[in-house]
Amino acid sequence: MDVLSAMNIYVRVVDLKSFSLAAEEMGISSSSVSKQISHLEQHIGARLLQRTTRRLSVTEVGAAYYEKCQKIISQVEEAENLVSQLQGQPRGVLRIYCNMTFGQMQLAKAIPAFMEAYPDIQVDVTLDDRAPDLVRDGFDLAIRIADPQLPDSSLIAREISKVPMFICATPEYLEANGTPECAEDLKKHNCLVFVHASNANQWSLEREGRRCTVQVDGDVKANNSLVVRETVLANRGIANLAYFVIARFVESGDLVRVFPQYEPEKLSIFAVYPDRKYISPKVSAFIEFFQAWLEQNLQQQWPQD
Template sequence: MDVLSAMGVFVRVVDLKSFSLAAAEMGISSSSVSKQVSQLEQHVGAKLLQRTTRRLFVTDVGAAYYEKCQTILEEVEDAENLVSQLQGKPRGILRITCNMTFGQMQLSKAIPEFMDKHPDVQVDITLDDRAPDLIRDGFDMAIRIADPQLPDSSMIAREISKIPMYICATPTYLETHGYPECAEQLKEHNCLVFVYAANANQWTLERNGKRCTVPVSGDLKANNSLVVRESVLHHRGIANLAGFVISRFVKSGDLVQVFPDHQPELLSIFAVYPDRKYTSPKVSAFIDFFREWLEINHKEDLWAEVVH
């Protein structure tokens, strides 16, 4: 039995609370997962997991052993990262999680170029607007959009760019319902909300150094900004959306900025990854690449007007 490999299987079973999910993630059979955990229990001479027909429980011994296995596996990964750093060549599987719309509209375009530059790296991407547990869920890094200051955590967060948020509507909506002359008048309008945005229910405007934050509400809330954008394009209300989401519609005249003389709120794009002794070359390479890619590909659009 490969004890280190069995430890890795055991840790994923505990993380996912499922033999079958761990098997699917690791690309092996459920019987192989069960066999490796059983062999590990025989090796240590203790029951690590208890299974019923409905649930999986970690024994007290199993919980303590799990913590030690995590530490050992992280040390092994650090050692491999150190060797990779000394060799200086990114390689292996890079597991990334990213916000849904940003991943669809931006990250998806950057990935093929990154893989062309680094043929020894395979990429595994999960798009999800909910913030994952990177270590539990087995991700190397996350690309997240948030306020300029992320909460303190055990993760390292590197800001790689900024995203301006624009309050926008169609000319038809504004002609019908009136143009708000100040931020406070947004309370009188149907404000369509992207619920996962850091500024979902409170929109901020700045002019001449003065900031104003206004609570907003409306008849649509969605967990995807493209759903919100479609309702705005159908003259349903006003929304506060990222520059990359609306740029081409502003250029075509389908959407207009509601407060063009105000400084839009800026959110930050962070690369987030576990705080390890040695950062994997594949992670460092992707962060450097993606920062440069964003700068090059947004030189002349609505995003660039504010950020650069």
């Protein structure tokens, strides 16, 4: 029995709380997973998991063993990363976790160019607006906007770019409801909120070094910024959205900036990754590539005042 391989399977079973999900992720059969766990239990002479038809739970011994297995696997990865660094060739599977809309509209465009530049890297992308547990879920890095969301000190957050946020509406909405002149005027309007934004219902305006923040409210709140954008386009209210979400509609005149005389609020884009002694070459390569890609393809698209 390959003990290290069995440990890796055991860790994924515990993380996913499922034999079948672990099998699917690792590309093996559920029966193979079950056999590996059984062999591992026989090898150490203790029950690791309690299995029923409805539930999978970790024993006390299993929980302690799980923590040790995680550390061992991490140390093996670090050793392999060190060799790879010395050889200077990024390779392997790169697992990325990213905000939903940003992933669809920006990351998806960058990945083909990255893979062309690094043909020995395979990319596995998960899009979700909720913050992941990178270590538990086995991700190499996450791309997060505004809030790096570091649950513990084992993670590093590196700022790689910024995103301007623009308060916008349709000309039709403003004609029917009036155009706000200052931040306080927003309280009189139907403000549509993207709930996962760090500035969800606290919108800020800045001019000549003076900032004003106002709490807004409206009849639509959504966990996806594209839902908010479509509601704005339907003349339902005012929204505060990242420029890459609304750029083509601003350019076409379907949306207008409500406060063009004010500085846009800028949110940070972070690359978040586990704090390991040796950062994986594939992670380092992607961060450097994506930072340069964003500078060329995102920042240069910002409107000029």
